[in-house]
Amino acid sequence: MTPPSQTESKLAQFKTILEGHKTMLVVMQDNPDPDSIAAAVALRKLANTLANTQCSIAHGGTVGRGENRALVRYLGLNLRQIDQLDMKQFELFAIVDTQPGTGNNSMPVEIEPDIVIDHHICRKMTRHCRFTDVRNKYGATATILYEYLTEAGVQIDVPLATALLYAIRSDTQDLGRDSTKADMEAFSQLYQLANKRVLSEIQRGKVSRDYYQMMADALKNAQVFANAIVTNLGQIENPDMIAEVADILLRDDQTNWVMVTGYFKHKMIVSLRTYEENVRADKIIHGIVARKGTGGGHPSYAGGQIPLKDNTKRTKDRLEKTVLSRFLKQVVKDSVPKQPLIQK
Ligand SMILES: [Mn+2]
Incomplete structure (x- = not known):
C-alpha cells in the first residue's frame, strides 16, 4: 500500500502542473466503466477546486451497460466524443483508469498526456509523462482519487461520493476482488457520504430488450x-x-x-x-x-x-x-x- 505521504507529495506536484492553466481534457476508457467515470469526475472536481481549471470529460466508444448509463444520468454528465473535439482548445490533458497506448482509449497518439492516474501495470509510455500516479495494487482508480480529494481537503459531495463508492464496489466486486486496505478505507469513508438509495437504483437500472x-x-x-x-x-x-x-x-x-x-x-x-x-x-x-x-x-x-x-x-x-x-x-x-x- 502506498503511504499517505506519497499522496501528499503527489498532490503538491499535481498542483504545480495545473497552475495557470484554464482548461483540461480528461480522457477515460473508450467504453467507460464506473471506475473510469468516477475517477474522471473526481479529477475534474480536484482540478476545478485547486486551480480553477475547467475540465471536459471525453471517451471514444459508448456507455453501454444500463448501470453505467444510469450513473452518467445521475451525475448529470455531458460526456464528449473525443473525435468531435478540437484538441487545440485544451491546455492540459489527463487520462484516468487507462494509459497511453493500451488500446482501450482514444487519446490521440500525438498527444502525450500531462497527467496519468491509473491502477493497471505501469507502461513504458506512461513513464515519459510529466505526472504519473499508477498504483497497480489498488483495486480502483477511484481509491487513488479519493485519497487526493481527502489530502487536498476538498469536500466530497453526495453524488461524487456515490460515484466513487460505486466505482470501488464494481471494480473490486464489493472488495472481494483485487482490493487492498486503501480500498477498504475509502469504501468505509465514502459509504457514510453516499446516497445508498440512488446506488441501489443505479445497480438495478433498466436494460433494453436486446x-x-x-x-x-x-x-x-x-x-x-x-x-x-x-x-x-x-x-x-x-x-x-x-x-x-x-x-x-x-x-x-x-x-x-x-x-x-x-x-x-x-x-x-x-x-x-x-x-x-x-x-x-x-x-x-x-x-x-x-x-x-x-x-x-x-x-x-x-x-x-x-x-x-x-x-x-x-x-x-x-x-x-x-x-x-x-x-x-x-x-x-x-x-x-x-x-x-x-x-x-
Ligand atoms: Mn479501474
Whole structure:
C-alpha cells in the first residue's frame, strides 16, 4: 500500500502542473466503466477546486451497460466524443483508469498526456509523462482519487461520493476482488457520504430488450472445456455486454476460467475472468492477443482488443480459432472435449 505521504507529495506536484492553466481534457476508457467515470469526475472536481481549471470529460466508444448509463444520468454528465473535439482548445490533458497506448482509449497518439492516474501495470509510455500516479495494487482508480480529494481537503459531495463508492464496489466486486486496505478505507469513508438509495437504483437500472436476446445467445453459444467456459457474442452494439456475460459465467460452480469474445467497431473484444489464485489474467491476455492486438488488466480480470483486417466470416472464424487455442493452451493444460454449457 502506498503511504499517505506519497499522496501528499503527489498532490503538491499535481498542483504545480495545473497552475495557470484554464482548461483540461480528461480522457477515460473508450467504453467507460464506473471506475473510469468516477475517477474522471473526481479529477475534474480536484482540478476545478485547486486551480480553477475547467475540465471536459471525453471517451471514444459508448456507455453501454444500463448501470453505467444510469450513473452518467445521475451525475448529470455531458460526456464528449473525443473525435468531435478540437484538441487545440485544451491546455492540459489527463487520462484516468487507462494509459497511453493500451488500446482501450482514444487519446490521440500525438498527444502525450500531462497527467496519468491509473491502477493497471505501469507502461513504458506512461513513464515519459510529466505526472504519473499508477498504483497497480489498488483495486480502483477511484481509491487513488479519493485519497487526493481527502489530502487536498476538498469536500466530497453526495453524488461524487456515490460515484466513487460505486466505482470501488464494481471494480473490486464489493472488495472481494483485487482490493487492498486503501480500498477498504475509502469504501468505509465514502459509504457514510453516499446516497445508498440512488446506488441501489443505479445497480438495478433498466436494460433494453436486446439485453435478453444477447444473454440468450451468449448462453446458447457457451462451451465448456474442463474448468473453463468460452462464449462468443458475435457482432454487438454494446461492448460492455462482454464483461457482463463473463461475470455471470464465472459464477458457475465448476468453472474457474471464463473467456468471452465479441465484435464491436471493427475490433474483436476479449474479456477474461478467473478464480485461480496463482495465475494472472493480465498475463494470460497478453498471450492471447500477442502480435495481433492489445490487452491488460488485473490478476483476476483482464481484457483485450484485436483490430479486424476485414469484416469477412473467414477472418473472424480464423481469429476465433487462434484466440481459443491460445486461451486453452494457457489455462486448460490437457486437451479436453468441449461440451455445450446448456441444452439448446
Ligand atoms: Mn479501474
